Amino acid sequence: MTWKNKAEAVVIGGGIQGVSTAYHLAKMGMKDVVLLEKGTVCSGSTGRCGAGIRAQWGLEMNCRFGLACVDRFEHLHEELGMDVGLNQGGYLMVAYEEGEYNQLLANMALQNRLGIDTHIVDYDEAKEICPGLAAEDAVGFTFNARDGHADPFLTTFAFQEAAKRLGVTIHKYTECTGIRVADDHVVGVDTNRGSIDAPVVVNAAGGYSQFVAKMAGLEIPNYSERHEILITEPVEPGVCPPMLMSFSGNYYIQQRPHGSIIGGCSPEGHPADFQLGNSWDFLEHMSKTFTKLLPRTKGVRVVRQWSGLYNMTPDRAPIMGEADAIKGFFLTCGYSGHGFMFGPVSGDLMAQLILTGKTSIDIDPLHYRRFAEGKLLIEPAVV
Amino acid sequence: MKKEIVVCRCEEVTLEEIRQWINRGYDSFDELKRVLRVGMGPCQGRGCRDIILKEIARAKGVPVSEVPVGTFRPPAKPVKLGILAEGGDK
Ligand SMILES: Cc1cc2nc3c(=O)[nH]c(=O)nc-3n(C[C@H](O)[C@H](O)[C@H](O)COP(=O)(O)OP(=O)(O)OC[C@H]3O[C@@H](n4cnc5c(N)ncnc54)[C@H](O)[C@@H]3O)c2cc1C
Numbered sequence: 001m002t003w004k005n006k007a008e009a010v011v012i013g014g015g016i017q018g019v020s021t022a023y024h025l026a027k028m029g030m031k032d033v034v035l036l037e038k039g040t041v042c043s044g045s046t047g048r049c050g051a052g053i054r055a056q057w058g059l060e061m062n063c064r065f066g067l068a069c070v071d072r073f074e075h076l077h078e079e080l081g082m083d084v085g086l087n088q089g090g091y092l093m094v095a096y097e098e099g100e101y102n103q104l105l106a107n108m109a110l111q112n113r114l115g116i117d118t119h120i121v122d123y124d125e126a127k128e129i130c131p132g133l134a135a136e137d138a139v140g141f142t143f144n145a146r147d148g149h150a151d152p153f154l155t156t157f158a159f160q161e162a163a164k165r166l167g168v169t170i171h172k173y174t175e176c177t178g179i180r181v182a183d184d185h186v187v188g189v190d191t192n193r194g195s196i197d198a199p200v201v202v203n204a205a206g207g208y209s210q211f212v213a214k215m216a217g218l219e220i221p222n223y224s225e226r227h228e229i230l231i232t233e234p235v236e237p238g239v240c241p242p243m244l245m246s247f248s249g250n251y252y253i254q255q256r257p258h259g260s261i262i263g264g265c266s267p268e269g270h271p272a273d274f275q276l277g278n279s280w281d282f283l284e285h286m287s288k289t290f291t292k293l294l295p296r297t298k299g300v301r302v303v304r305q306w307s308g309l310y311n312m313t314p315d316r317a318p319i320m321g322e323a324d325a326i327k328g329f330f331l332t333c334g335y336s337g338h339g340f341m342f343g344p345v346s347g348d349l350m351a352q353l354i355l356t357g358k359t360s361i362d363i364d365p366l367h368y369r370r371f372a373e374g375k376l377l378i379e380p381a382v383v
Numbered sequence: 384m385k386k387e388i389v390v391c392r393c394e395e396v397t398l399e400e401i402r403q404w405i406n407r408g409y410d411s412f413d414e415l416k417r418v419l420r421v422g423m424g425p426c427q428g429r430g431c432r433d434i435i436l437k438e439i440a441r442a443k444g445v446p447v448s449e450v451p452v453g454t455f456r457p458p459a460k461p462v463k464l465g466i467l468a469e470g471g472d473k
């Protein structure tokens with residue numbers, strides 16, 4: 001692809017966040033949008049994620065975000081002209097502790113008030129939703145049928161193809177190595193292939209966003225944690241139609257449309273060494289979880305395991321906004337374990353912010369200044 | 384009449400689809416894997432990887448030896464969950 005050394009906006013990072021932001025900038029009329037990806041598109045966290053989508057949250061802002069995402073995913077196929085592998089089998093939340101169940105009920109009351117149809121199900125109903133389920137030890141369940149998952153590759157590539165049609169230039173194997181700032185305004189980027197002048201630069205570098213922020217002289221408190229995940233061979237559909245999720249049980253498990261079952265958990269020790277290895281401990285721990293929860297899976301084979309980065313912030317909520325002292329430098333990062341589902345909506349909101357200064361969902365609380373002001377957004381519903 | 388040539392039997396992906404996506408810029412094994420699922424089937428690419436690498440080499444005009452073979456992910460031989468779950472109780 002030919003190299004142009006000027007752009008209206010440069011987006012750093014080819015995960016769902018960067019690709020969605022680039023697409024929405026072009027859709028809102030920007031002519032010269034360039035996206036830089038140091039590897040290939042979707043090789044970062046996005047291509048490694050569980051790809052769950054849910055509106056069952058505990059903070060009002062996240063519920064609004066989650067519901068907007070479910071709405072958006074339901075129409076992405078038509079909008080982008082490509083299948084995104086959406087599968088709405090619902091999220092079945094499983095609580096094993098009294099306090100945890102009360103939290104689910106409080107979340108549900110909030111969700112219902114915001115138009116999300118989450119309801120309580122008893123164990124028999126839970127087994128109807130998920131036929132092979134064994135959870136006698138659970139205290140209670142909530143379910144929202146419109147939750148589900150999509151294919152993270154197809155979703156990102158659908159945005160990429162649509163963005164290309166709108167004139168976005170995507171450079172793979174292109175690493176941003178420096179960000180140039182003059183008089184408190186960003187003026188461009190340097191890369192391993194040359195430099196680009198641009199008045200707008202977006203940091204969508206996922207697990208590396210703290211390093212990219214530093215290139216502009218900005219310190220953000222983000223760090224990256226390795227999370228592991230595994231997938232089985234395909235089995236007959238209906239073994240695990242919903243996403244099973246439990247905070248105290250520490251798991252999420254779901255069956256893909258082609259039959260494979262995918263599952264992960266929060267890691268012990270929270271490794272933050274940027275290694276993307278696989279551990280035997282995880283494999284053994286997750287196999288125990290699988291076979292206890294879904295005894296039918298005992299004879300099912302694991303075909304792959306891998307890991308990816310959660311880009312974390314002190315409150316596990318993302319950073320969205322423009323840098324205070326560097327005009328034109330925008331951040332959309334720190335999505336921890338829910339950046340895939342937020343992508344279609346957060347990219348839209350970022351483009352609105354960049355082009356109009358206003359957004360249809362209030363994202364001001366997500367600015368990184370909340371950390372200095374002590375206004376953390378603690379979400380009770382995360383694994 | 385055009386005959387469909389299936390390259391990846393596990394995921395039923397045709398040569399035509401592979402060529403189409405290479406033309407759109409998905410010209411590495413890992414990118415094709417992500418968009419078409421080639422190499423993700425039960426055989427984990429044993430049956431299709433070489434043909435696809437050749438196709439990429441042809442499109443890019445480079446020798447096959449210069450095309451990266453893509454990521455291999457463990458376990459190389461699928462193991463049953465029930466057996467893995469018992470691993471700890473020695
Ligand atoms: C195991 C696991 C399970 C998950 N499950 C879910 C889930 O069920 N639902 C959900 O919504 N989310 C889930 N997530 C979280 C989700 O994957 C992330 O929040 C999301 O993908 C973040 O997207 P991103 O675009 O910000 O980052 P990424 O996809 O990581 O993209 C950032 C890109 O920037 C590139 N980059 C970095 N530095 C540079 C540079 N200097 N120059 C150029 N390019 C650069 C990287 O190569 C990378 O491709 C999960 C994550 C993991 C690891």
Ligand code: FES
Nearest residue numbers: 391393424428430
């Ligand atoms: S033939 Fe392609 S994965 Fe088996």
